[in-house]
Each structure stands twice: as C-alpha cells, then as structure tokens.
Amino acid sequence: MSKLSSRLRAIVRGNPPGSSPDAELTFEPDVPEKRGELPPPPDISRAAEALGGRPVENQYGRVLAVDRRYEADRWHGETQIGGCELDDFEPLRALDARFRSSWSPEPGARSLTASPMFFDLETTGLNGGAGTVAFLVGCAWFDCGALQVRQFVLTSMAAERALLEALREQIDAAPFVASYNGRTFDAPLMDVRWAFHRLPSPFETKPHFDMLPPARRLWKHRGEQSAGALARFSERTGCSLMAFERQLLKFRRVDDVPGFEIPSRYFHFLRTGDAAGLESVLEHNRLDLVSLAVLTARAARIVVGGYAACADARESLALGRIYEGNGRVADARACFEHAAEAGDRPTRADALSRLAISLRKERRYEAAAAVWRRLVDARPPRTKTLLPLERLAMEALAVHHEHREKDLELAKKFAEALNDENGDEAIRRRLSRLERKMSERQSPLLN
Known part of the structure; x- marks a missing residue:
C-alpha cells in the first residue's frame, strides 16, 4: 500500500x-484561517414579536404560531369570504374520485359539516426527499363564516418535531384536509419528515381533497377561447393556483414575493435572526390559503347548481363529464345539451358526441343517431374541413344506417363524405361493401 x-x-x-x-x-x-462559530439559532420571542405571532409549546419543544383572521365581510377579488364556508362536502366527493374513495358516509348518515383544514407549505426546496424541509406550514379553516389562518414557522431545525406535533393536532381536529397539489407534493413531503423523526403521519388516515385535478377538469380549456386575456391564460400560466386566482377570482396580488426567493429569505433569517424578510413570505402563504378556500367553494357551488351555475359552455361541458363520472347520467346530459346550445363549434361537437355516446350505451340507437345528425348538421355552411368529432359522427351514422336502418343509400352518402384525401382503408372497404350490397339488392329486381 x-x-x-x-x-x-x-x-x-x-x-x-x-x-x-x-x-x-x-x-x-479551502476555508478561512479564522472562522467564527456558527450563529446561534434565531430567538423565537424576537421572531414572534417581528411577525406578530406567539410561541406555542408542546411535548417536543416550542414553535412559532402566527394567527390571522379574514372576517366574513371581507372580499377576495369578486368573492366575499363569508359565502365560501362549506356546509356539506358531498360536492367535493363528486369533484375528486380519490377523495370520494377515501371517505364514504354510512347509509342514512348526514355529511360532516365541520370545516376542512386547508393547508399549504413553504419549503427549503422543490425537489422533495429527506433534505427538503417545510419551514412554514399554513393551515386555514372556517369559523362562524370567517376564515381563520394559523401558520407554524420553523425558527430552528431543532424545533421541527414541535412543528410536526402542532400540525398533527390541527389535522386531527379536522374532518378532512384540503390542498392544491398537496396529494402529490405537500403530503408526501410531510410524510418523509414524520418518518425521519420516527413519528406516524396523520395524512395516512385522514381523507384528503386535492383541488388541482378538479380545477384542471373544470377550467383548463378556458384558455383555448379566443377572448383576449383568457386566450393567453393557459399558454402563459397553466393551471397554477395564482393563474386561477387572477382569471377566475379576479384577485391580483401586490408586491408578492417570487417563489424562487422564498428559500433564500428563510436561510437569511436562520443566519441573521432578522425576520423582516419573512413577513412577505407569510403573506404569500396566507393568500394561497385564502385563494384555495375560495376556489374550492366556487367548484362546490358549480356541482350543486348544475349548468345554470356555470360561467360558460366549456364549464358546463366539464361539469357534465364530472357528473358522468359520478353516475349522474341525467345531470350530465343536461350539461351536454346546454354546452351544445351555447358553445362554439369545437365545444358543441364535444358536447353532442358525449351525449350521443351516452345514449348509445343505453342502446337508444335512434336517439343517439338523432344527436349524431345534429352534430353533422351544425357545421357552418360551405365548410369542407371536418373536425375529428364530426368525422366520428358521420362514421357512426354510416354504421347506423347500414346495419340498423338498412338504408344503404344514406349510409353510402355519409361514407362518401369521409372518403377524402384523409380517408382511411376502413372507409374504402365500407364503400365497397355498400356498393356490393346495393348491387345484390338490385339483382333480384332486374331478374
């Protein structure tokens, strides 16, 4: 060696x-010859005074808690806080299939009326894993019409167990938790932190409603409309909470801290003990919680109100798909009919095709064919290019008239409309078969 x-x-x-x-x-x-000792952890009392909070003590230590209350008469954009309290969370079960499967009421039992606990994290990074820590956990719930917000701030890494215990107490007091993308990011990250400290995670047994999937289903395609701001909406911001906050709730933040600055502000607080930079981080987190609560209430109202509560045809179409997934066939068809009457050409085609397929599943072939015909006839005059769903309608009509109505002439008419430069081999085979059948039908007459 x-x-x-x-x-x-x-x-x-x-x-x-x-x-x-x-x-x-x-x-x-490669370090300086003379290095001072690491700075002591920030004083929790000074941080509490700077942020308007108070130390909360439990069996694992002390954690900083900051409380704020948004009264019922306060407005968030165009929505009043007092009108957002949920008195029944059955609509949320319709919106989120995973939430629906995690909680099923007993037969004859009333739905829980207590407020869910909305929660949101601010973390030291976005990668997750054992090295990422939630230094700020925001919780919110409705109390007598007002929205109560409580935020737990990690003033030192040694206090993480105390923060986890304080959060567990909040979760245990709620019938379920609600988040925005929390099932994918927030809850798994906190599960790792509880496992790191060898503590059980309350998320494992608590029903969890995630607002992101319903928001995507209800409002993702609004950006496809040709109206100015909405046309740029989906291209620029996608389905983030702040995007829906601006476009749906009509709320705009002033001097909001950028997300990429949040970890550095917390590390500055740990090094210096100066909590001034954290105030804007806490405000950012509070606004996320308020927007989440208001957006959840908006989605629940749409489920309860049906197509009459929808802002436009696309929302009605999306609601119909949600109803359909919940087995509410009649409500789904009503939404599809409304979307077909009020929507543009692509929306109308989507709505009518879903309506026709729904009828066909019940073997109501005549009614389904009538809807397919509505889809075909709704094309603008002198339009040569067919939408994919319009082609689907013509193919369905060709099949219907060939095999059920035995009207070969009409079946051939629809098949010929599909036999353009984009026509596939199946259409050409259908035309050949129809011509052969028509020839065979005419042969006995000639003889």
Whole structure:
C-alpha cells in the first residue's frame, strides 16, 4: 500500500516514478484561517414579536404560531369570504374520485359539516426527499363564516418535531384536509419528515381533497377561447393556483414575493435572526390559503347548481363529464345539451358526441343517431374541413344506417363524405361493401 501511495503522490506532483516526492501531500480545506462559530439559532420571542405571532409549546419543544383572521365581510377579488364556508362536502366527493374513495358516509348518515383544514407549505426546496424541509406550514379553516389562518414557522431545525406535533393536532381536529397539489407534493413531503423523526403521519388516515385535478377538469380549456386575456391564460400560466386566482377570482396580488426567493429569505433569517424578510413570505402563504378556500367553494357551488351555475359552455361541458363520472347520467346530459346550445363549434361537437355516446350505451340507437345528425348538421355552411368529432359522427351514422336502418343509400352518402384525401382503408372497404350490397339488392329486381 505504501508503494502505491508513493507512486500516486509522484504522479500528482509530476515527479518521475521511483523518485522521492518533494513533499507529502496533505489535505488543506479551502476555508478561512479564522472562522467564527456558527450563529446561534434565531430567538423565537424576537421572531414572534417581528411577525406578530406567539410561541406555542408542546411535548417536543416550542414553535412559532402566527394567527390571522379574514372576517366574513371581507372580499377576495369578486368573492366575499363569508359565502365560501362549506356546509356539506358531498360536492367535493363528486369533484375528486380519490377523495370520494377515501371517505364514504354510512347509509342514512348526514355529511360532516365541520370545516376542512386547508393547508399549504413553504419549503427549503422543490425537489422533495429527506433534505427538503417545510419551514412554514399554513393551515386555514372556517369559523362562524370567517376564515381563520394559523401558520407554524420553523425558527430552528431543532424545533421541527414541535412543528410536526402542532400540525398533527390541527389535522386531527379536522374532518378532512384540503390542498392544491398537496396529494402529490405537500403530503408526501410531510410524510418523509414524520418518518425521519420516527413519528406516524396523520395524512395516512385522514381523507384528503386535492383541488388541482378538479380545477384542471373544470377550467383548463378556458384558455383555448379566443377572448383576449383568457386566450393567453393557459399558454402563459397553466393551471397554477395564482393563474386561477387572477382569471377566475379576479384577485391580483401586490408586491408578492417570487417563489424562487422564498428559500433564500428563510436561510437569511436562520443566519441573521432578522425576520423582516419573512413577513412577505407569510403573506404569500396566507393568500394561497385564502385563494384555495375560495376556489374550492366556487367548484362546490358549480356541482350543486348544475349548468345554470356555470360561467360558460366549456364549464358546463366539464361539469357534465364530472357528473358522468359520478353516475349522474341525467345531470350530465343536461350539461351536454346546454354546452351544445351555447358553445362554439369545437365545444358543441364535444358536447353532442358525449351525449350521443351516452345514449348509445343505453342502446337508444335512434336517439343517439338523432344527436349524431345534429352534430353533422351544425357545421357552418360551405365548410369542407371536418373536425375529428364530426368525422366520428358521420362514421357512426354510416354504421347506423347500414346495419340498423338498412338504408344503404344514406349510409353510402355519409361514407362518401369521409372518403377524402384523409380517408382511411376502413372507409374504402365500407364503400365497397355498400356498393356490393346495393348491387345484390338490385339483382333480384332486374331478374
């Protein structure tokens, strides 16, 4: 081993193999010669005074809690806080299939009326894993029409167990939790932190409503409309909470801290004890919670109100799909009819095709064919290019008239309309079969 070490040192030093090195290699860390001790953790009392909070103590230590209350008469954009309290969370079960499967009421039992606990995290990074810590956990719930917000701030890494215990107490007091993308990011991250401290996670047994999937289903396609701001909406911001906050709730933040700055502000607080930079982070988190509560109430109202509560045809179409997924066939068809009457050409085609397929599943072939015909006839005059769903309607009509109505002439008419440069081999085979059948039908008459 010593010979190998000597040869390696010689190679590093540039000496010929076998020659004695000029000096022994030693490891010299690149640090200043005089380094002071690490700064002490920030004083929780000073941080509480700066942020308007108070220390909360439990069996694991102390954590900083900051309370704010949004009264019922306060407005968030165009929505009043007092009108957002949920008195029944059955509509949320319709919106989120995973939430529906995690909680099923007993037969004859009333739905829970207590407020859910909305929660949102601010973390030291976005990668997740054992190295990412939630230094700010925001919780919110409705109390007598007002929205009560409580935020737990991690003033030192040693206080994480105390923060986890305080959060567990909040979760245990709620019938279920609600988040925005929390099932994918927030809850798994907190599960890792509880596991790190060898503590059970309350998320494992608590029903969890995630607002992101319903928001995507209800409002994702609004950006496809040709109206100015909405046309740029989906391209620029997608389905983020702040995007829906601006476009749906009509709320705009002033001097909001950018998300990429949040971890650095927290690390500055740990190094210096100066909590001034955290105030805007807490405000950012509070606004996320308020927007989540208001957006959840908006979605629930749409489910309860049906197509009459929808803002436009696309929303009605999306609601119909949600109803359909919940087995509410009649409500779904009513939404599809409304979307077909009020929507543009793509929306109308989507709505009518879903309506026709729904009828066909019940073997109501005549009614389904009538809807397919409505879809075909609704095309603008002198339109040569067919939408994919319009092609589907013509193909369905060709099948219906060939096999059920036995009207070969009409079946051939629809098949010929599909036999353009984009026509596939199946259409050409259908035309050949129809021509053969028509020829066979005429042969006995000629004889």
